[in-house]
Amino acid sequence: MFALRRVCTKPLTYTAARRGNATVQAATEATRTAPTPPPLTPVVEGTPKAAGQAEGEITPKTGGRNVRRRRQRPNISLEKPKEWNRPIAKGVIPAYDEALKVIQEDSKLLIAEAEALRSSIQLAETADVRNDERLEKMRKKLNILEVQSRANLPEVRWKFVNAMGDMSQPVYRHLAEQRWRKDGDLDLLMERIHQMNVVPDVLPDLHPSVDIRITVPSTLKQLREGQKVHAPVEPGAFVFPRQTTKRPNVFTTVFHPETKLYTLLMVDPDVPHVETQSFTTYLHWLQPNIPLSATTQSRLLDLNTHTPYIPPHPQRGTPYHRYVLLLLPQSDPTKPLEIPIVADSDRLGFNTRSFLQQWGLDGAKGGGAHMFRQVWDTDVSKIYSRVLHTVEPKFGRPPKFDRYADVKKVKKYV
Secondary structure, eight states: OOOOOOOOOSOOOOOOOOOOSSOHHHHHHHHHHSOOOOOOOOOOTTOOOOTTOOTTOOOOOOTTOOOOOOOOOOOOSSSSOOOOOOSSOTTTOHHHHHHHHHHHHHHHHHHHHHHHHHHHHHHHHTSSSOOHHHHHHHHHHHHHHHHHTTTTOHHHHHHHHTTOOOTTSHHHHHHHHHHHHHSSHHHHHHHHHHHTTHHHHTOSOOOOOSEEEEEEEOOHHHHHTTOOSEEEOOTTOBOOGGGGSSOOEEEEEOOOSSOEEEEEEEEEEEEEETTTTEEEEEEEEEEEEEEEOTTSOSBOOOOOSSBOOOOOOOOBTSOOEEEEEEEEEOSSTTSOOOOOOOOGGGSBTOOHHHHHHHTTOOGGGOOEEEEEEEOOOHHHHHHIIIIIOSOOOBOOOOOOOOTTHHHHHSOSOO
């Protein structure tokens, strides 16, 4: 009834092979019939290298496969400039050629109109009877014509995108300001400024006209993720106290060609005040008379020559602190302000509003702003001992009032 089958007691040996979509049997047969590889030829000193291999270059191990490497895009900047080239050869797409021709003809017409208006301005400036109001309108129209005559040219757009724009020219200043105002950077800043009540807690009003960016040393996690040594800080983001023990790098983009003086200050409006059971302000940084224009270097230097920078130090037991950085235009753009240096004993209780009013600094007339947040950690204790040389204060949050405490003591069903 049952057929007996003899089982082989000898263990089966399989040759190690890479298995693809074929069966095990096909793989083993292929390994049995495959010819043995020739012996490796030892490398003797003086043997000529392969074609295209340079001295000291290591040949990549590709397993015999023809690997095609991706070409990296060359670095383009003002230090390494490049010229714009047509992406499509002439005659390949007639519509592209016609569109480029229309843009260039429109640019020539606007340039001719701008030249005629410039000549009219020169005549008006040398006239016996000078109308300043009419001259100002003509200068504004000339600026608009200079922007419109070049804003649509492909080479201008290409240079601007590749950070090769000359900020001394009106067209590049216009493109930079439009990108800042329309791509979301300004909207994000104003959202955080009003959402976290910087306006009106610190200053009554703010209409930014200068783009401010700050960077701080990256954390270990950011470095592992491929971030640079200094990471940009998004407005309103949380930053560790150890990242701000040294003053942050401040970068600006200004859109006016003439040089104007600005005042930089950094305040913390969330320091607890025990006597009034409220909050007061601490001045962390002050630097007046900073000359800025569209052609100045983006990173601000020499910012620690007036009231030096003191690191943020949120007190233990308090909620997060807002650290507000303001860059406000001075009332007279060419006359330096004689602001006295603020002593360390006068930093706590600094009245920001009266200071701005006293020295004619108005956020409603322009300027720039930035902010970040911090909470207490163990690194703050080091700032108190090493920088401030004072005993670290400790605050406890008051117990939450329970309005139903009396009701909870009453038995419900008795």
